[in-house]
Amino acid sequence: xxxxxxxxxxxxxxxxxxxxxxxxxxxxxxxxxxxxxxxxxxxxxxxxxxxxxxxxxxxxxxxxxxxxxxxxxxxxxxxxxxxxxxxxxxxxxxxxxxxxxxxxxxxxxxxxxxxxxxxxxxxxxxxxxxxxxxxxxxxxxxxxxxxxxxxxxxxxxxxxxxxxxxxxxxxxxxxxxxxxxxxxxxxxxxxxxxxxxxxxxxxxxxxxxxxxxxxxxxxxxxxxxxxxxxxxxxxxxxxxxxxxxxxxxxxxxxxxxxxxxxxxxxxxxxxxxxxxxxxxxxxxxxxxxxxxxxxxxxxxxxxxxxxxxxxxxxxxxxxxxxxxxxxxxxxxxxxxxxxxxxxxx
Amino acid sequence: xxxxxxxxxxxxxxxxxxxxxxxxxxxxxxxxxxxxxxxxxxxxxxxxxxxxxxxxxxxxxxxxxxxxxxxxxxxxxxxxxxxxxxxxxxxxxxxxxxxxxxxxxxxxxxxxxxxxxxxxxxxxxxxxxxxxxxxxxxxxxxxxxxxxxxxxxxxxxxxxxxxxxxxxxxxxxxxxxxxxxxxxxxxxxxxxxxxxxxxxxxxxxxxxxxxxxxxxxxxxxxxxxxxxxxxxxxxxxxxxxxxxxxxxxxxxxxxxxxxxxxxxxxxxxxxxxxxxxxxxxxxxxxxxxxxxxxxxxxxxxxxxxxxxxxxxxxxxxxxxxxxxxxxxxxxxx
Numbered sequence: 001x002x003x004x005x006x007x008x009x010x011x012x013x014x015x016x017x018x019x020x021x022x023x024x025x026x027x028x029x030x031x032x033x034x035x036x037x038x039x040x041x042x043x044x045x046x047x048x049x050x051x052x053x054x055x056x057x058x059x060x061x062x063x064x065x066x067x068x069x070x071x072x073x074x075x076x077x078x079x080x081x082x083x084x085x086x087x088x089x090x091x092x093x094x095x096x097x098x099x100x101x102x103x104x105x106x107x108x109x110x111x112x113x114x115x116x117x118x119x120x121x122x123x124x125x126x127x128x129x130x131x132x133x134x135x136x137x138x139x140x141x142x143x144x145x146x147x148x149x150x151x152x153x154x155x156x157x158x159x160x161x162x163x164x165x166x167x168x169x170x171x172x173x174x175x176x177x178x179x180x181x182x183x184x185x186x187x188x189x190x191x192x193x194x195x196x197x198x199x200x201x202x203x204x205x206x207x208x209x210x211x212x213x214x215x216x217x218x219x220x221x222x223x224x225x226x227x228x229x230x231x232x233x234x235x236x237x238x239x240x241x242x243x244x245x246x247x248x249x250x251x252x253x254x255x256x257x258x259x260x261x262x263x264x265x266x267x268x269x270x271x272x273x274x275x276x277x278x279x280x281x282x283x284x285x286x287x288x289x290x291x292x293x294x295x296x297x298x299x300x301x302x303x304x305x306x307x308x309x310x311x312x313x314x315x316x317x318x319x320x321x322x323x324x325x326x327x328x329x330x331x332x333x334x335x336x337x338x339x340x341x342x343x344x345x
Numbered sequence: 346x347x348x349x350x351x352x353x354x355x356x357x358x359x360x361x362x363x364x365x366x367x368x369x370x371x372x373x374x375x376x377x378x379x380x381x382x383x384x385x386x387x388x389x390x391x392x393x394x395x396x397x398x399x400x401x402x403x404x405x406x407x408x409x410x411x412x413x414x415x416x417x418x419x420x421x422x423x424x425x426x427x428x429x430x431x432x433x434x435x436x437x438x439x440x441x442x443x444x445x446x447x448x449x450x451x452x453x454x455x456x457x458x459x460x461x462x463x464x465x466x467x468x469x470x471x472x473x474x475x476x477x478x479x480x481x482x483x484x485x486x487x488x489x490x491x492x493x494x495x496x497x498x499x500x501x502x503x504x505x506x507x508x509x510x511x512x513x514x515x516x517x518x519x520x521x522x523x524x525x526x527x528x529x530x531x532x533x534x535x536x537x538x539x540x541x542x543x544x545x546x547x548x549x550x551x552x553x554x555x556x557x558x559x560x561x562x563x564x565x566x567x568x569x570x571x572x573x574x575x576x577x578x579x580x581x582x583x584x585x586x587x588x589x590x591x592x593x594x595x596x597x598x599x600x601x602x603x604x605x606x607x608x609x610x611x612x613x614x615x616x617x618x619x620x621x622x623x624x625x626x627x628x629x630x631x632x633x634x635x636x637x638x639x640x641x642x643x644x645x646x647x648x649x650x651x652x653x654x655x656x657x658x659x660x661x662x663x664x665x666x667x668x669x670x671x672x673x674x675x676x677x678x
Binding site: 074120124125126127129130131133134135136137138139140141142144145149245254257261267297299300301302303304305306307309310313314317318319320 | 414461468472474475476486589601604611647649650653654658
């Protein structure tokens with residue numbers, strides 16, 4: 001293998017990109033019209049555009065999740081926050097008929113949810129999974145409290161734009177998600193924030209001793225994660241023109257964690273990639289579309305996702321890689337390796 | 346006088362006492378606020394309506410005692426109801442064959458998760474999350490519709506009532522009570538139970554002491570899978586149907602019951618008895634909401650969330666105090 005090829009193979013985004021490309025090729029062979037793009041009614045139209053639009057909320061939630069996981073946290077309440085934000089927006093739209101008020105109210109509530117999680121982790125010192133479990137359990141109840149147990153239908157045309165509108169020929173939701181990711185990437189690379197997050201993820205204690213203000217940063221990351229879930233809640237509720245406290249964003253936390261993992265972010269913290277997460281979200285959405293187009297019952301999707309999690313998880317495990325290496329090497333190689341390792345050990 | 350620094354009351358019992366106090370406070374509130382709240386059948390109904398939650402939560406207790414978590418129990422439970430209904434009603438298999446088969450299946454499913462967690466050092470949270478996807482997906486593969494169970498054995502089990510004075514218990518509640526007894530024995534009178542507590546206290550020390558850490562971890566997840574399958578059989582009897590959407594989110598209720606029962610999520614401290622009281626508290630909240638009649642069902646979720654919050658904060662305070670006491674007792678260097 002040449003040095004160049006080897007370098008390509010070890011690029012962090014190589015495997016996520018290959019997975020996405022394979023899925024798209026598979027779709028294109030099964031369904032020749034899959035790659036077709038048309039210009040219709042002043043915007044692009046086609047399967048790929050549809051995937052972009054549907055992947056947007058997941059990409060947003062997963063972006064927030066990426067940063068939280070990068071700093072050794074976890075947020076399993078995002079699905080519930082999506083439901084709360086959607087309920088708030090629906091209530092606000094029907095009460096005030098103002099798009100701006102609905103967006104501000106929903107995002108404020110979502111941010112508050114995120115900061116609540118962050119406070120539990122930072123100030124009370126709970127394990128992240130437990131701290132966010134509280135909101136995950138109570139959140140759907142709160143969302144139902146807001147909607148009064150009903151599914152609120154949103155009859156307000158401007159609100160449709162968030163989930164179904166187009167900007168520059170592309171779905172507005174996808175443009176929004178891309179803008180958030182690009183802005184965040186710029187923020188993390190121009191300022192030392194990205195470095196701080198990595199430092200907290202690799203060794204929180206060392207980061208604090210080195211002068212990184214770990215607590216406010218972690219709090220802000222949870223706040224951002226809640227905010228991202230809030231934006232996703234706006235898009236999802238606009239897309240289906242209703243807020244359903246029970247079903248908006250169900251299992252979204254799991255999809256988000258899957259997207260983060262697929263993108264090459266280490267679940268143990270420290271190493272993260274926003275672009276990888278975006279590709280991970282696209283992989284999940286393409287997989288869903290593939291399953292629909294193959295005519296496989298859509299319920300099988302869960303099993304496919306689980307298989308993906310297992311594969312990625314095992315590939316990330318040092319123990320698994322070691323046992324594969326052992327298995328792949330012939331016994332003669334092994335004795336050589338142990339001889340070579342012997343004197344130094 | 347060195348003895349005065351030791352509290353007369355075992356500190357490990359503090360969370361459990363808090364839980365018990367809470368339970369009695371809620372019962373007292375119910376008794377004062379509503380007529381007929383203290384009827385024996387109200388309390389027996391707690392066991393009848395929460396039998397499957399209790400069984401699943403007991404498996405979860407052992408997992409959490411080792412410092413792990415099992416998110417797959419709700420799905421494994423649903424898969425068991427689905428598989429039981431499909432095998433008995435569609436494949437015409439004998440229930441006497443199906444029940445042991447499914448119990449073994451649950452144990453194997455859990456053991457596989459435990460193996461991945463132990464052997465490849467994967468996070469229990471992620472492994473059991475994937476396990477949750479697999480089990481729920483398999484449910485849908487069997488059927489997306491509900492399958493009614495009309496097998497005579499299941500129907501007679503569902504109709505069976507064990508009389509207790511003027512009130513009665515269901516077969517599911519009886520299974521749950523037997524499970525609790527077995528779990529108490531397993532946790533407090535066997536080598537397995539002691540190893541579970543030791544792993545939760547400090548896995549590395551447990552391994553250095555020569556305890557079978559790997560086997561016990563696999564065993565704990567197998568036990569949780571077994572309990573989930575047993576809870577599934579109980580639910581099949583209770584509902585007389587198999588359905589892919591049975592027990593959605595049950596894992597959260599089970600975790601909540603374990604935490605409210607005073608088991609520390611970091612592992613090593615907690616009691617099966619606490620989990621029983623935790624499940625009873627969840628049941629009492631529901632009963633209070635039903636007795637009130639004007640409250641909507643979503644208040645149950647909110648109250649459970651608030652209780653989880655209070656107990657987690659209390660746990661942190663207890664842990665913090667324990668740490669401080671340890672530091673104070675340390676002889677000056």
